[in-house]
Amino acid sequence: MKPNRPLAWLRHLGAAALFAGAATLAQAAATITIVNADAPGEGFNDPTVVAPVGGNPATTLGAQRLFAFQYAANIWGAKLSSSVPISVLANFDPLFCTATSAVLGAAGALTIWRDFDGADRTGTWYGAALANKLAGIDLLPASDDPVFFPEIIARFNSQLGQPGCLTGVGFYLGVDNNAGTQIDLVSVLLHEFGHGLGFQTFTRGGIQLAGFPSIWDYFLLDRDRDMTWVEMTEADRQVSAITPRNLVWNGATVRRKAHKVLDRGTPDLRVFSPGGFKSFLVGAAQFGPALRARPIFGELGVVANQPMSPGNGCTPFNADNAAAVFHRVAIIDRGGCGFTVKVKNAQDAGARAVIIADNVAGSPPPDLGGVDPTITIPSVRVTLADGMELKALVTAPTKPFGPIAVLSLDLSRLAGADRHNRVFLYTPNPFAPGSSVSHWDTSAKPNLLMEPFINAGLAQSVSSPEDLTFELLLDTGW
Numbered sequence: 001m002k003p004n005r006p007l008a009w010l011r012h013l014g015a016a017a018l019f020a021g022a023a024t025l026a027q028a029a030a031t032i033t034i035v036n037a038d039a040p041g042e043g044f045n046d047p048t049v050v051a052p053v054g055g056n057p058a059t060t061l062g063a064q065r066l067f068a069f070q071y072a073a074n075i076w077g078a079k080l081s082s083s084v085p086i087s088v089l090a091n092f093d094p095l096f097c098t099a100t101s102a103v104l105g106a107a108g109a110l111t112i113w114r115d116f117d118g119a120d121r122t123g124t125w126y127g128a129a130l131a132n133k134l135a136g137i138d139l140l141p142a143s144d145d146p147v148f149f150p151e152i153i154a155r156f157n158s159q160l161g162q163p164g165c166l167t168g169v170g171f172y173l174g175v176d177n178n179a180g181t182q183i184d185l186v187s188v189l190l191h192e193f194g195h196g197l198g199f200q201t202f203t204r205g206g207i208q209l210a211g212f213p214s215i216w217d218y219f220l221l222d223r224d225r226d227m228t229w230v231e232m233t234e235a236d237r238q239v240s241a242i243t244p245r246n247l248v249w250n251g252a253t254v255r256r257k258a259h260k261v262l263d264r265g266t267p268d269l270r271v272f273s274p275g276g277f278k279s280f281l282v283g284a285a286q287f288g289p290a291l292r293a294r295p296i297f298g299e300l301g302v303v304a305n306q307p308m309s310p311g312n313g314c315t316p317f318n319a320d321n322a323a324a325v326f327h328r329v330a331i332i333d334r335g336g337c338g339f340t341v342k343v344k345n346a347q348d349a350g351a352r353a354v355i356i357a358d359n360v361a362g363s364p365p366p367d368l369g370g371v372d373p374t375i376t377i378p379s380v381r382v383t384l385a386d387g388m389e390l391k392a393l394v395t396a397p398t399k400p401f402g403p404i405a406v407l408s409l410d411l412s413r414l415a416g417a418d419r420h421n422r423v424f425l426y427t428p429n430p431f432a433p434g435s436s437v438s439h440w441d442t443s444a445k446p447n448l449l450m451e452p453f454i455n456a457g458l459a460q461s462v463s464s465p466e467d468l469t470f471e472l473l474l475d476t477g478w
Helices: 061-078 126-134 185-197 232-239 252-261 319-325 341-348 382-393 471-476
Strands: 002-004 020-024 032-036 084-091 107-111 113-115 152-157 220-221 248-249 265-274 276-280 294-303 329-333 353-358 381-382 404-414
Touching: 032 061, 061 084, 061 185, 084 185, 107 185, 113 126, 126 185, 152 185, 185 471, 220 232, 252 471, 265 381, 265 382, 294 319, 294 353, 294 382, 329 341, 329 382, 341 381, 353 382, 353 404, 381 382, 381 404
Parallel strands: 032 084, 084 152, 294 329, 329 353, 353 381
Antiparallel strands: 002 113, 020 032, 107 152, 220 248, 265 276, 265 404, 294 404
């Protein structure tokens, strides 16, 4: 058997040097132990007196943190099946913060293993918790001491919500999923424990660790090449990791359960021009009417820089720009004002719909945020490159009509999956270290636990019909 430590697992956590006891969760299909790695007076041992909150009965800050960890571990323990206990070495430390952003925390496998008795595949890396489950024994010789030989290591931000560290927005320590404007710690823990249990690949930048694939790589299917990552070259994997909405999970369990979790319908933009038709990736708007199966047609029109009417659409359109978008699908550049302002100005000028073109490179295009109940036309977002391509189609000489945009909801696809119910992995361009590949894509609706960003309103569930994390782990051998 060959153990190893991941070269660069999620956010580069290191083991803590001070330890203060453990809390064990039993009575589950898998026993998960939270090992307290904080020094006296800090983290899990912080004596600050607090009132019980949201089903968390503890009366000190440290004890409430530990209770929330236990609660999240218990959710996972009830789902998993393993005769080998799982230890999570955990602590709170000051992590990277600004007043408006912060690292919440991270977790991952401390060691990985291949070629052990019981492995489903030879020459393949497995995280420690899954490797132990398949082997039926604890593979690390001295691992009867979980303080020094845990399967998972976790580190969380002790400063969250304090001045200068996502000021005013801290961890909600209740377990009733009622975080309000705070960040639900249980949801974050379920996400990070998911990574530690195996929701990650150890193939980094297309390069296999020591020349061997991760168990994940057998299920990562590149649709363009119709090949899995174990079948591809290093160079091909590198391209695959930055091709948005092309890499899918091909595991049978996820494919079978995806329709029970994901909404039916994917936002779709197709443009017909003399050269044929082409589909474009879009981000949907969180305001205005949602796209529907019944398509909205319109000739494309570009909002251009005109006297007293800038091309960013932030002021009411002058006569020329109003004529350019009247009864058309308006293309407006991002920047200068909120998305709702641009769309409302185009609506007032008579546009049927709006396409916001990004002003910085990157793909896939995120959704459009904002609130304005007076907006009655649909809108979507495209990348900078796609926006330039669309505007070039409009300026090209065509008769008798210019390019036609068709906006609709493609009901042949689940939101976040292809037509075969294979769920997309997150593969933005440029590559996002710590996020790319080892998360679900952000196009999934409703939001999934293992997307790269923790979203409000998650169900504190790891399996269908609310989520697909457990189903993916089942595909890998759990």
